[in-house]
Amino acid sequence: MIGNELAQQGISWHFIPPRAPNFGGLWEAAVRTVKSALKKEIGSYHLSFEDFSTLLVQITAALNSRPLVPLSDDPLDVDVLTPAHFLIGSTMTALPETDLRAIPTNRLTHYQQRQQLFQRYWQRWSKEYLTEMQMINKHRQHISINVGDLAVLREDNQPPLYWPLARITKVHPGNDGVVRVVTVRTKNGIYKRPVCRICPLPSNCDLLQNRPGI
Structure with missing residues (x-):
């Protein structure tokens, strides 16, 4: 039943060989950044089971909010496919919160202390994740920065689950032909950004060509 439904929708599956994690460079890199940020930001805290469970749920929502590929090739469309689409059919969102990272812990309520941990985790993890994606893109020799590409902007102090996107x-x-600056269009306007401050998302063709490994 499921196989027939997927076949009708033109969905095909590509599997990596058993015991070959190097073939899954994209998700293995994501796992590494999650573990690293979790250890650095939360490893020294003694949390109750309830607090730790709540924090892990928030971290899971952050992971499922990350952009994967553009939903369309429309130059005016900045919507992306995320892991959350496979779970709930839409993107993950979060209520706006006051930035608590710089406030001393002893001045915060119990709830605010937990939110402060999550905000610190988000800031570290999101930066490390985008850095990993940029490094992976550099290893793909055939990928170049082109007009119409969708990219994540590396902006500072973004709230949890928010990824600034731009075309x-x-x-x-x-003079050497290397692109180091681009003009991007966001929902708020048009700006110039250095290439080091953007993370182009792979297209479906890029993923298929690179599925044997990174």
Whole structure:
């Protein structure tokens, strides 16, 4: 039943060989960043079972909010496919919270202390995750930055579960032909950004060509 339904929708499955985690570079890199941020930000705290369970649920929501690939090739569309689409059919969202990271812990309520931990985790993990994605893109020799590509902007102090997205509208190559600056369109306007501050999302073709490994 499930196989027939997937076949009708044109969905095909690609599996990696058994005991070959190096073939799954994208998700293995994601697992590494999750463990690293969890150890650095929360490893020294003694949390109750309820607090730790709640924190893990928030972290799971953050992981499931990460952009995977564009939903369309429309240059005006900045919607992306996320893991949450496979779970709830839409993107993950979070209620806006006051930034508590710089406030001394002894001035916070119990709830605020837990939120402070999550905010610190989010800031570290999201930066490390985008850094990993940029490194993976550098290893894909055939991938270049093109007009119309969808990218995640590396902006500072973004709230949890928020990923600033933009379409590349113009590239600015240097005298050597290397693109180091791009013009991007966001929901708030058009800006110039250095390439080091953007993380282009892979297309479906890129994923299929790179599925044997990174």
